[in-house]
Amino acid sequence: xxxxxxxxxxxxxxxxxxxxxxxxxxxxxxxxxxxxxxxxxxxxxxxxxxxxxxxxxxxxxxxxxxxxxxxxxxxxxxxxxxxxxxxxxxxxxxxxxxxxxxxxxxxxxxxxxxxxxxxxxxxxxxxxxxxxxxxxx
Numbered sequence: 060x061x062x063x064x065x066x067x068x069x070x071x072x073x074x075x076x077x078x079x080x081x082x083x084x085x086x087x088x089x090x091x092x093x094x095x096x097x098x099x100x101x102x103x104x105x106x107x108x109x110x111x112x113x114x115x116x117x118x119x120x121x122x123x124x125x126x127x128x129x130x131x132x133x134x135x136x137x138x139x140x141x142x143x144x145x146x147x148x149x150x151x152x153x154x155x156x157x158x159x160x161x162x163x164x165x166x167x168x169x170x171x172x173x174x175x176x177x178x179x180x181x182x183x184x185x186x187x188x189x190x191x192x193x194x195x196x
Contacts, residue, residue: 068138069148071104075132082126089113090126095169096162097130101149104133104158107170128170 084090090110098105110127137148150158162169 069151070136070145071133072136072145073131074103074134075130077130079128080126081128082124084110084112084126095165096158097165097169099150099155099158099162101155102135102147104135104150106131106133109170 089112091113093109093111095107096104097107108129108131109125111125112123114123134147135150135154136145138145139148149155
């Protein structure tokens with residue numbers, strides 16, 4: 060079976076990553092990772108992963124504080140006939156549509172992120188509100 064990147068010549072490169080270790084996790088503890096698409100623009104994708112402890116057997120099912128968290132900025136990269144070296148390229152239309160659907164589904168549950176991660180469509184509002192600097196380009 061051919062991988063999509065082999066078929067399309069596209070890939071995602073991690074261009075920025077922030078990892079925070081917040082609490083200790085111990086051997087044998089149950090953990091789960093929750094993932095959100097917290098933002099996107101034509102070429103970039105902001106993905107957040109949070110690791111949480113699973114509730115102990117017999118305990119309630121309430122969410123625990125995160126044990127660890129990572130924020131990733133992923134860049135759409137591809138090759139074209141006239142430029143054989145990898146370069147930043149906009150997501151293909153079907154991929155961009157799927158990213159938007161997933162991000163919209165995560166809108167209510169996505170973590171609140173620092174202003175530096177704001178996608179371009181939110182940058183103008185943040186600057187008008189005099190918030191933190193926009194997502195780096």
